[in-house]
Amino acid sequence: MKILVTGKGGREHALLVALAESPVPPQLFCWPGSDAIFEVAERTRARDLPSLIGFMLEEGIDLCVAGEESLLVTDQGLANLCEAAGIPCWGPPKESAQLEASKAFAKAFLVRHGIPTAGYVVVDTAEEAMAAVTGVPVVLKFDGLAAGKGVAVCETMAEVEAFVEAVLVKRQFGAGRLVVEECLRGPELSVFCSIVDDRYQILTPARDYKRVRDGDEGPNTGGMGAVASPGLVGAEVMAEVERCIVQPTVAGLRADGLPYRGFLYFGLMLTAEGPKVIEYNCRFGDPECEAVMPLFGGDLAQYLKLAAGGELRPELLEQRGGWSVCLILASAGYPETSRSGDVIGGLEAVEGVRVYHCGTRRNAEGAYESHGGRVLAVVAQAPTLAEAREKVYAEAAKVDFAGSQRRSDIATLHFS
Ligand code: AMP
Ligand code: GLY
Numbered sequence: 001m002k003i004l005v006t007g008k009g010g011r012e013h014a015l016l017v018a019l020a021e022s023p024v025p026p027q028l029f030c031w032p033g034s035d036a037i038f039e040v041a042e043r044t045r046a047r048d049l050p051s052l053i054g055f056m057l058e059e060g061i062d063l064c065v066a067g068e069e070s071l072l073v074t075d076q077g078l079a080n081l082c083e084a085a086g087i088p089c090w091g092p093p094k095e096s097a098q099l100e101a102s103k104a105f106a107k108a109f110l111v112r113h114g115i116p117t118a119g120y121v122v123v124d125t126a127e128e129a130m131a132a133v134t135g136v137p138v139v140l141k142f143d144g145l146a147a148g149k150g151v152a153v154c155e156t157m158a159e160v161e162a163f164v165e166a167v168l169v170k171r172q173f174g175a176g177r178l179v180v181e182e183c184l185r186g187p188e189l190s191v192f193c194s195i196v197d198d199r200y201q202i203l204t205p206a207r208d209y210k211r212v213r214d215g216d217e218g219p220n221t222g223g224m225g226a227v228a229s230p231g232l233v234g235a236e237v238m239a240e241v242e243r244c245i246v247q248p249t250v251a252g253l254r255a256d257g258l259p260y261r262g263f264l265y266f267g268l269m270l271t272a273e274g275p276k277v278i279e280y281n282c283r284f285g286d287p288e289c290e291a292v293m294p295l296f297g298g299d300l301a302q303y304l305k306l307a308a309g310g311e312l313r314p315e316l317l318e319q320r321g322g323w324s325v326c327l328i329l330a331s332a333g334y335p336e337t338s339r340s341g342d343v344i345g346g347l348e349a350v351e352g353v354r355v356y357h358c359g360t361r362r363n364a365e366g367a368y369e370s371h372g373g374r375v376l377a378v379v380a381q382a383p384t385l386a387e388a389r390e391k392v393y394a395e396a397a398k399v400d401f402a403g404s405q406r407r408s409d410i411a412t413l414h415f416s
Pocket of ligand 2: 208222223281284285286287288
């Protein structure tokens with residue numbers, strides 16, 4: 001079987017390694033990929049999305065797996081182009097990927113189908129925005145993709161004014177509307193599902209640590225670490241998530257004529273009133289994927305191939321017990337900026353953990369150096385949370401580069 005994964009980060013590296021561990025290892029390709037990814041997957045000749053489709057046809061690719069969302073939501077849509085070319089694709093068409101690409105679309109979907117979420121209004125101008133904000137805290141969201149920077153949880157009116165100015169006056173993220181949303185409180189939970197038309201399978205849940213500094217302080221990032229386990233939250237919480245959120249979402253997609261075959265990521269907040277949806281993403285989370293994939297056994301390649309063809313076979317995927325902890329090593333200046341070119345030491349010394357490359361490249365001497373904000377994901381599994389944590393921190397301590405940043409409290413703040 002030939003499988004091509006789209007993307008270039010730690011999530012795609014983890015997906016590719018998990019696919020490579022299938023009982024009959026598939027021939028793997030990646031686009032655009034990275035130097036580390038090309039140790040497990042082959043390069044393509046593609047320059048852009050249309051030439052990628054051409055490459056997949058020529059090469060006889062059996063399955064395209066969408067890692068990141070960017071290609072799914074383009075004008076052409078990765079899944080739309082794959083469908084037209086007859087290539088099975090794991091990832092939804094652009095119409096359904098609006099659930100991630102447009103916050104206003106997602107909110108209207110949630111309300112239409114009676115799925116719990118924060119109250120909101122959508123505005124077009126700064127005047128409308130200021131009229132809609134009746135107090136703080138309040139959450140403001142740019143209605144489009146903004147590389148994780150389009151959301152402001154505002155605790156003061158000064159923050160509200162600054163964000164409204166940046167988005168609706170200076171147009172920092174380009175044209176687009178603003179969602180003004182009620183601020184929810186509670187622990188966050190990332191729930192992943194495989195969705196195949198009207199069927200679904202709930203996968204091992206995870207928690208992402210978004211703030212850059214310990215104690216959930218500092219600006220939001222793409223994620224500084226994650227913890228995953230079937231035991232992360234109680235069975236009763238997962239049952240409520242399934243009944244109030246997953247089932248109505250799958251039914252809503254059908255009712256709205258939105259085809260869906262792919263991972264769907266529910267970003268939830270466990271509020272005092274029960275779980276509520278903060279956002280949908282039409283792909284796996286990053287860094288949650290790096291934590292979850294090592295807990296999977298079975299036959300991921302066959303599972304995804306059949307699922308993309310319309311056949312969901314939960315028994316092909318073994319979801320192991322235990323705990324998995326992922327620690328991100330980020331570069332100097334992240335998340336405001338990132339520094340590239342810092343040589344990474346100690347990679348060969350780590351034992352018994354997995355290291356996925358989020359943003360690295362090989363330098364002229366062949367050594368790995370930083371190349372982006374998030375650089376590496378070090379991931380450990382163990383029967384208990386404490387053991388997994390201890391292992392990940394002990395091994396990650398062997399790896400360093402100039403200016404590296406890492407949180408010391410990943411997987412300590414967990415659910416009661
Ligand atoms: P999003 O891009 O929608 O996932 O938002 C990024 C982050 O902002 C989330 O992971 C939350 O930490 C926070 N956030 C988003 N919406 C809300 C909300 N309504 N209430 C509180 N925090 C929120
Ligand atoms: N972990 C957050 C995201 O993947 O969007």
